[in-house]
Amino acid sequence: MGRTTDSSWWFHLLLAVLGSALVLLVLAPLVGMVVATSFSELSAAAADRVVLESIRVTLVAAAWATLACTVLGVPLAYLLARRRFVGRSLLLATIDLPIAIPHTVAGIALLTVIGRQSWLGQLFGGGLVGTQVGISVAMAFVSLPFLVNSAREGFEAVPARLEKVARSLGASPRQVFFTVSLPLAWRGILSGMGLMWARGISEFGAVIIIAYYPMTTPVLVYRRLNDFGLSHARAAALLLVVVCVAVFAFMRFVSRPLGGKREGDDA
Amino acid sequence: MLELCGLKKRFGAWELPGLDLALEPGEYFMLLGPSGVGKSVTLELIAGLQRPDSGQILWKGQDITHSSPEKRPFAIVYQDCALFPHLSVRANIAYGPKVAGVGRVEIDQRVDELAELVRITDLLDRRVVSLSGGEEQRVALARALVTRPELLLLDEPLSALDASIREYLRGELQRLHKESGAIFLHVTHAQREARHLADRVGVVLDGRLEQVATSTELFRRPTSRRVSEFLGLRNLLDLRCSEPGRGEARGVGIRGEALLPGRANLWIRPEEITLTRGEPRAPNVLEARVISLEDVELLTTFRLACGELELVAMVPEARARTLGVGPGDRVFASFGDDALHSF
Numbered sequence: 001m002g003r004t005t006d007s008s009w010w011f012h013l014l015l016a017v018l019g020s021a022l023v024l025l026v027l028a029p030l031v032g033m034v035v036a037t038s039f040s041e042l043s044a045a046a047a048d049r050v051v052l053e054s055i056r057v058t059l060v061a062a063a064w065a066t067l068a069c070t071v072l073g074v075p076l077a078y079l080l081a082r083r084r085f086v087g088r089s090l091l092l093a094t095i096d097l098p099i100a101i102p103h104t105v106a107g108i109a110l111l112t113v114i115g116r117q118s119w120l121g122q123l124f125g126g127g128l129v130g131t132q133v134g135i136s137v138a139m140a141f142v143s144l145p146f147l148v149n150s151a152r153e154g155f156e157a158v159p160a161r162l163e164k165v166a167r168s169l170g171a172s173p174r175q176v177f178f179t180v181s182l183p184l185a186w187r188g189i190l191s192g193m194g195l196m197w198a199r200g201i202s203e204f205g206a207v208i209i210i211a212y213y214p215m216t217t218p219v220l221v222y223r224r225l226n227d228f229g230l231s232h233a234r235a236a237a238l239l240l241v242v243v244c245v246a247v248f249a250f251m252r253f254v255s256r257p258l259g260g261k262r263e264g265d266d267a
Numbered sequence: 268m269l270e271l272c273g274l275k276k277r278f279g280a281w282e283l284p285g286l287d288l289a290l291e292p293g294e295y296f297m298l299l300g301p302s303g304v305g306k307s308v309t310l311e312l313i314a315g316l317q318r319p320d321s322g323q324i325l326w327k328g329q330d331i332t333h334s335s336p337e338k339r340p341f342a343i344v345y346q347d348c349a350l351f352p353h354l355s356v357r358a359n360i361a362y363g364p365k366v367a368g369v370g371r372v373e374i375d376q377r378v379d380e381l382a383e384l385v386r387i388t389d390l391l392d393r394r395v396v397s398l399s400g401g402e403e404q405r406v407a408l409a410r411a412l413v414t415r416p417e418l419l420l421l422d423e424p425l426s427a428l429d430a431s432i433r434e435y436l437r438g439e440l441q442r443l444h445k446e447s448g449a450i451f452l453h454v455t456h457a458q459r460e461a462r463h464l465a466d467r468v469g470v471v472l473d474g475r476l477e478q479v480a481t482s483t484e485l486f487r488r489p490t491s492r493r494v495s496e497f498l499g500l501r502n503l504l505d506l507r508c509s510e511p512g513r514g515e516a517r518g519v520g521i522r523g524e525a526l527l528p529g530r531a532n533l534w535i536r537p538e539e540i541t542l543t544r545g546e547p548r549a550p551n552v553l554e555a556r557v558i559s560l561e562d563v564e565l566l567t568t569f570r571l572a573c574g575e576l577e578l579v580a581m582v583p584e585a586r587a588r589t590l591g592v593g594p595g596d597r598v599f600a601s602f603g604d605d606a607l608h609s610f
Binding site: 159161162164165166167168169170171172175179180183184 | 311314315316335336337339341342343345347349351352353362363366367410411414420
């Protein structure tokens, strides 16, 4: 914060107090869960094949959703960052729509497209309901805004002038994308992928409507809470949190800016 | 070689209203104008980085208005250099040949040649974020020149640099222009650059090319009052002539053989006004009071009040010392017919 005057010191203290309350809102339940779960409960959960299978299903489904949306979403993000066209605002609003829709509603809406009676459902012989692909689709639907928006911001942070120079040096639009835009926006893209993956893992509402089985961890936690009580649900939940925090920390580490200067800054 | 015919571009309320320009092979042409008149847009239109709303761009007689940037044998250098921050200096310079599919051995050879030409061989393995402003600009020049452009577009390349580096790079640009043989089209708002670098200068005001001339000619004989005002020329007179050979500006009589009845815009070059303590014999002799004087680069600039008319005279410093006058003193300012330049 450096040297500050007395009045600004008090003001900053007030800001810190208010902010701390918010941080507590995040940390307190997590710490509470850790404290309330004994090591034996946790190790029992870690040895529980149903729990482990649910974690595998959750991580894999979220990873496929993230990969598929990266392939489809990064070009869209680039287009949105670089072009101004009729309907762009509408497109941006459409991408944000899943954030605003209740996720159970999203699940029901998805049933009309991938359910047994849907056109796609008939095409794939019975639909994607109750399949891991269906879970991935549900996760993709609710979490794609995080990827597309983060990738778009990543591309927007790349000065358009760098791309212009590349064009004048003889690069085609495709070469510019792969040699300039993508290498400079990768942190935004990776951060978006991390957010999308994490959001996919935590999805419950849309997933439970598309697939009760194979069971994802949030669905398993819900079921155990209902059937056996809090102590049985808590260990599985904590295990998922540990895995997610580890992966999330790793992604934050690899996508951190180096040397204090953003790559997107003007040279 | 390059011809712009009625090039128009509009962005909201701003408009490039129709630019005509022709560049000759191998010349160093400078577009001089204040900020916001469309100089940089013109460069991007030429480079194909923006599309004109109308007009044509001809290169060696071929219409290239709609050809893509990578198909044009041009390269652009921006004021902020726009170096690729994720690449090393060497990779930045190698970028053009690499995307063109040139072999690695030839790329290395060309990069080394260019690095030597712009004197950055010792910087080749550095990250671009560690370079100084002058070094960045030399890397940007090397990166552009390595593609062997036939036309190099320079967008205020010296404006963001310190004075000493600017001076040095001005010389480098001159040398690179000679050695590369390319046409250099350089846009700037800095008159000093135009005076020292350009073979020809085009003054752009409000998106229109007001005058094209050699730099010497431009500063000696601007063809309009607008150009003169932009160049910051002193002693612009709004003259009313009642009879041939005689006129009046702010109550002061001016004689000149070429003066015709009516109104006229005249310019008297400050260097062509002679100052004396005694009254000389000359077509125009004005009694004046010295308002102030200032020494600038071996010349002394006198601000003079001739009645209501204010004039500026510039005399060599040594001559000013001999004259021995100061603020408030009386002098005679005289000039001949040939010192009167009309627009």
